[in-house]
Amino acid sequence: MESIIADKIQNNERISDEDALWLLLHGDLMFLGEMASIRRKNKVGNKAFYQYNFNINHTTICENKCNLCAFYDNENGYTLSVERIQNMVAQAYKQGVNEVHIVGGLNRDLPLSYFIDMCRAIKDIDQKIHIQAFTPVEIDFFARISGKSIPDVLSDLKEAGLGSLPGGGAEIFSPRVRSLICPDKISGTKWLEIMADAHSMGILSNATMLYGTVEKPEEIIDHMSRLRALQDQTKGFCAFVPLAFFARNTKIQTSSISKETSGVYDMRIISLGRIYLDNFDHVKCLWMIYGYKGCQVGLDFGADDIGGTYFDEIIVHSAGAKTPKSATQEEICSLMRNMGREPVEVTSTYELTTPVEVLI
Numbered sequence: 275m276e277s278i279i280a281d282k283i284q285n286n287e288r289i290s291d292e293d294a295l296w297l298l299l300h301g302d303l304m305f306l307g308e309m310a311s312i313r314r315k316n317k318v319g320n321k322a323f324y325q326y327n328f329n330i331n332h333t334t335i336c337e338n339k340c341n342l343c344a345f346y347d348n349e350n351g352y353t354l355s356v357e358r359i360q361n362m363v364a365q366a367y368k369q370g371v372n373e374v375h376i377v378g379g380l381n382r383d384l385p386l387s388y389f390i391d392m393c394r395a396i397k398d399i400d401q402k403i404h405i406q407a408f409t410p411v412e413i414d415f416f417a418r419i420s421g422k423s424i425p426d427v428l429s430d431l432k433e434a435g436l437g438s439l440p441g442g443g444a445e446i447f448s449p450r451v452r453s454l455i456c457p458d459k460i461s462g463t464k465w466l467e468i469m470a471d472a473h474s475m476g477i478l479s480n481a482t483m484l485y486g487t488v489e490k491p492e493e494i495i496d497h498m499s500r501l502r503a504l505q506d507q508t509k510g511f512c513a514f515v516p517l518a519f520f521a522r523n524t525k526i527q528t529s530s531i532s533k534e535t536s537g538v539y540d541m542r543i544i545s546l547g548r549i550y551l552d553n554f555d556h557v558k559c560l561w562m563i564y565g566y567k568g569c570q571v572g573l574d575f576g577a578d579d580i581g582g583t584y585f586d587e588i589i590v591h592s593a594g595a596k597t598p599k600s601a602t603q604e605e606i607c608s609l610m611r612n613m614g615r616e617p618v619e620v621t622s623t624y625e626l627t628t629p630v631e632v633l634i
């Protein structure tokens with residue numbers, strides 16, 4: 275099996291679902307890394323990408339109360355005003371940030387106009403700020419509370435300055451898994467439909483996969499398979515973003531540390547994503563999930579992007595991530611250079627930004 279798969283990758287051919295399942299279950303880890311590196315070099319050569327970005331989580335109030343989530347807080351939660359958000363972004367902008375990443379809970383007290391005003395207020399600071407905001411789960415919620423269609427919601431937000439969608443809320447598409455970890459969240463099919471709508475309107479996005487909860491290997495392959503199929507149609511996904519699950523403060527039963535994913539398994543997933551998703555240009559190995567050293571290893575297992583500066587990340591840290599809550603450009607570039615990679619600052623849609631001189 276190994277030689278058949280190696281031939282396909284050497285010839286830049288697609289691997290099958292059966293190949294992918296074999297790799298996940300039986301593939302030698304070093305073989306996975308080697309094959310993923312071939313794919314990665316074909317796509318991006320020696321470059322590694324990052325974003326100079328700022329995270330905003332506008333509300334912790336959420337009616338979905340997903341079992342996987344340690345972020346929502348309906349007792350002592352907060353909601354940020356548009357004015358406060360504008361001030362926060364203005365401060366970050368002064369430090370050179372050129373992108374904001376916005377996600378939050380499903381809060382019925384916030385009308386669609388709040389999100390439109392938020393985008394406009396950020397763009398008022400500088401039209402060049404890239405806004406990556408609102409997962410398909412949130413877009414669906416906005417449509418339900420406003421009575422508008424999904425395309426109309428997306429159109430309103432795009433007109434207000436929305437640049438791209440993050441890839442969150444995908445979790446694992448399998449209905450069995452969703453019924454256990456996020457029963458009230460939109461289905462995997464709906465998530466894909468909303469991404470298809472966004473892509474058709476020129477709104478690009480990422481695609482995540484949350485693994486390490488209750489999924490079976492076949493459900494991982496199914497998830498990737500559905501992403502690959504949509505990408506064949508729309509070419510609208512910028513990056514595949516694997517997310518290892520952190521259990522702390524969530525309702526999921528696998529809450530003991532020993533059941534969290536291992537570093538070896540993380541590398542299997544990242545490299546499989548690169549090998550299988552041959553129509554994705556970029557694979558992320560986020561430093562805030564995998565740590566500084568983990569993301570460096572990930573660069574040798576198919577990843578070409580280790581994430582951004584973030585500034586006070588909340589969501590994965592609520593669930594027990596032990597990484598710092600932000601990183602400097604210097605730290606990110608240093609991590610990449612130490613792996614022999616050429617750091618490139620981009621927006622989340624991989625447009626080059628004005629480079630800031632980094633002295634290392």
Ligand code: SF4
Binds near residue numbers: 344345
């Ligand atoms: S994962 Fe998202 S939708 Fe689910 S409870 Fe958390 S914030 Fe709400």
